[in-house]
Amino acid sequence: MAPSEIKDELSGIVPKKMTEQEILEVIEAFTKAAVRAKKASFDGVQIHCAHGFLLSNFISPYTNRRTDRWGGSVENRARIVTEIVQRIKEHYGADFPILVKLNATDGFQPGSQKADLGINISQVVKTTKLLEKAGVCSIEVSGGISEAGVVTLKTAINSPTKEAYFREYSREIKKAVSIPVMLVGGIRSLSVMEHLLEEESADLISMSRPFVCEPDLVLKLKYGDAKKAMCVSCNLCFDPEGIKCNYKFNQNQGN
Ligand SMILES: Cc1cc2nc3c(=O)[nH]c(=O)nc-3n(C[C@H](O)[C@H](O)[C@H](O)COP(=O)(O)O)c2cc1C
Numbered sequence: 271m272a273p274s275e276i277k278d279e280l281s282g283i284v285p286k287k288m289t290e291q292e293i294l295e296v297i298e299a300f301t302k303a304a305v306r307a308k309k310a311s312f313d314g315v316q317i318h319c320a321h322g323f324l325l326s327n328f329i330s331p332y333t334n335r336r337t338d339r340w341g342g343s344v345e346n347r348a349r350i351v352t353e354i355v356q357r358i359k360e361h362y363g364a365d366f367p368i369l370v371k372l373n374a375t376d377g378f379q380p381g382s383q384k385a386d387l388g389i390n391i392s393q394v395v396k397t398t399k400l401l402e403k404a405g406v407c408s409i410e411v412s413g414g415i416s417e418a419g420v421v422t423l424k425t426a427i428n429s430p431t432k433e434a435y436f437r438e439y440s441r442e443i444k445k446a447v448s449i450p451v452m453l454v455g456g457i458r459s460l461s462v463m464e465h466l467l468e469e470e471s472a473d474l475i476s477m478s479r480p481f482v483c484e485p486d487l488v489l490k491l492k493y494g495d496a497k498k499a500m501c502v503s504c505n506l507c508f509d510p511e512g513i514k515c516n517y518k519f520n521q522n523q524g525n
């Protein structure tokens with residue numbers, strides 16, 4: 271299911287366009303998931319609106335071509351998310367933090383036809399303002415849908431200039447909202463992390479792959495036992511047998 275019948279060029283699948291009833295059911299399902307999380311003693315929830323999953327497909331005009339109240343304007347495309355936030359707030363008010371992980375770009379080649387059809391930074395900024403107004407307490411800035419290639423998890427992050435590859439987007443978003451902005455994507459060095467905070471590109475640093483090989487990385491950085499993550503961003507941790515650092519494993523085996 272998707273907002274519109276736009277073929278996914280990677281899989282070749284043409285999704286089924288969701289009916290009004292199905293959209294309302296999805297809103298209900300997300301709300302119930304948040305309620306279960308609260309009951310299970312979680313401190314908050316992050317709603318996934320990135321990486322080409324369903325909610326990000328509503329937000330991007332590339333995948334959302336609807337002309338009803340769930341498509342068209344930025345406000346209509348974000349409506350499914352703002353309704354979910356509103357419904358969760360009806361249950362818990364300000365007592366339960368709701369964060370959003372958001373695509374700031376679909377990741378298509380700039381200037382290409384697909385990029386022109388996709389989301390741009392001014393639409394993203396408008397979306398973040400709507401989310402802030404709805405009561406979201408932090409935005410995590412990411413990007414990329416699978417059809418655009420390896421945009422979300424870039425490989426070979428081997429110099430500080432290649433790190434934090436969504437920083438231009440988070441800087442623009444941070445100028446527009448008052449809530450904390452979190453940045454993810456290829457952040458590896460302490461110096462880059464500090465610089466991102468100093469230049470006001472982000473308020474919070476988010477990492478994923480580095481923790482697969484170094485779960486104690488934050489402590490190492492904090493106590494001066496490391497200046498940067500060991501992770502070489504090879505993506506070998508996408509292992510159907512389970513998430514583990516196959517790069518570290520191969521090194522230990524002498525491969
Ligand atoms: C094995 C693996 C699984 C992931 N699963 C998710 C996921 O379920 N949801 C999500 O938002 N991002 C997921 N990601 C992407 C990360 O959250 C993050 O956005 C991305 O890896 C870029 O950050 P990094 O360079 O610090 O790894 C996953 C990444 C890896 C390596």
Ligand code: SF4
Nearest residue numbers: 501502504505507515
């Ligand atoms: S396999 Fe290891 S080194 Fe490669 S990206 Fe994953 S965590 Fe990083």
